[in-house]
Amino acid sequence: MLRPPLRHYNTSVKAKPPFLFVCASLLLLLTGCDMLVSRALRHPFSWQAVQAVGGLALGQPQRDERGHVVLPLRCNVSGLEQVTVKPTTLNSALVCEPPLVRVRGSAIYLTVRATVATSRNKSCACTSADLGRLAAGEYSVIYRSPGGEVHPLGSIQAPPVAAPR
Structure with a gap:
């Protein structure tokens, strides 16, 4: 069986993907598409990264x-505030995104996410x-790192649903 001849392409010129990515990101930012850039650069924080920027504390849940x-x-996520531990890392261009939340039975898994600051999102808190x-009751809250490692944060009491008027 005959095979078609192989085509040889010029492989001497190689584009540098990081450079192209940065150029495309800058172009999108300059054209007002900062939301696309923000979503493209969104990344979850590991537990070590959360600790490096000062920690994480839970408040009282409300409905x-x-x-x-x-x-x-x-x-x-800027590393300028001590929440539970002294920060060891500074992030000048990162802002906090809404966390990833997964509820499995009576366990709530949280993951902090950050992205680059844009004109729409400027808060690092x-x-x-x-x-x-959630149904009313007690839930354990667990931090889940992107690699799947977990760290217990404590428990919360979900408030009851208000009776309709």
């Missing part, structure tokens, strides 16, 4: 007008996690 449980968080429509 919002939609019936969702909202858990206040204290974490500052993580404020709250929307836990959805």
